[in-house]
Amino acid sequence: METMNRRDLCAAMAAFAFLGCGFSEAQSAVASEDSALAQSKVFRFSDLPVKQNENGGWGRQVMQGTLPTGEFVEVHETMLPPGKMPHPPHKHRNTEFVLIRQGKLEFLNEGKPEPVGVGDVIYTASNRMHGLTNVGDSPALYFVVSVSHGQA
Incomplete structure (x- = not known):
């Protein structure tokens, strides 16, 4: 098993952080699309x-x-x-x-x-x-x- 140096560790952490942001935004988009207020409408x-x-x-x-x-x-x-x-x-x-x-x-x-x-x-x-x-x-x-x- 190879050991990771600091540079590899920092790169891996940045990649995980980036993936976390992507998943979070994707969940927000899904949640907002499912919301009753995701689309414009008239309340009679x-x-x-x-x-x-x-x-x-x-x-x-x-x-x-x-x-x-x-x-x-x-x-x-x-x-x-x-x-x-x-x-x-x-x-x-x-x-x-x-x-x-x-x-x-x-x-x-x-x-x-x-x-x-x-x-x-x-x-x-x-x-x-x-x-x-x-x-x-x-x-x-x-x-x-x-x-x-x-x-x-």
């Missing part, structure tokens, strides 16, 4: 089921899945009755964008309340305490777009 609003929430509101799951670029994305619509919160203030690792479609809301941003209304967009950074309350006299409607690395 009329086809999306509505789920009743405990607070008297409702939610509509639009989509969720992993993008070909690796981010996990989840989109839903919520109807929040007057005076209600979807849940207590909280924080999580995913980032959220909240697009206000109807109503008057109060966004609790790290303990500081901020008024938001129709057409406003809330950005919630990862791991920041936040909450939402409908402070209006009518139901509020908004979409949430949640983005994270890996499933949230």
